[in-house]
Amino acid sequence: MRALAWLVRALVFFALFAFALNNQEPVDVNWFFGFKWHAPLVIVVLAAFAAGCAIGVLAMVPSWWRQRRVARLAAPTSTAQTSTAPSTQVPSSFGAEAALPPREGL
Numbered sequence: 104m105r106a107l108a109w110l111v112r113a114l115v116f117f118a119l120f121a122f123a124l125n126n127q128e129p130v131d132v133n134w135f136f137g138f139k140w141h142a143p144l145v146i147v148v149l150a151a152f153a154a155g156c157a158i159g160v161l162a163m164v165p166s167w168w169r170q171r172r173v174a175r176l177a178a179p180t181s182t183a184q185t186s187t188a189p190s191t192q193v194p195s196s197f198g199a200e201a202a203l204p205p206r207e208g209l
Contacts (some may be wrong), residue, residue, distance in 0.1 A: 126144040133139055140147075 123145040128144055128146070129141055130144045130147055131139050131141055132147055142150075
């Protein structure tokens with residue numbers, strides 16, 4: 104299975120490498136106010152991909168912060184207080200198995 108994963112990765116790499124070799128012609132990117140950027144097409148495509156990834160990550164940051172805040176509020180406040188206090192809960196025979204998803208089809 105690992106060999107198959109590496110084979111797929113190698114095929115993707117060589118496909119992208121061939122794309123880069125076939126698109127070395129210079130292009131002009133016309134920006135606002137008459138500004139032009141003259142670069143090979145593969146660099147323009149790579150820059151557009153990187154900009155899209157950066158914008159996507161920045162768009163997800165507020166959601167990540169909100170989820171971290173909710174998780175921090177849901178977490179116990181101090182582990183020292185809970186470890187020294189005597190336990191009043193009745194031990195369950197279901198323990199860790201209750202947290203696992205059901206094993207359907209096995």
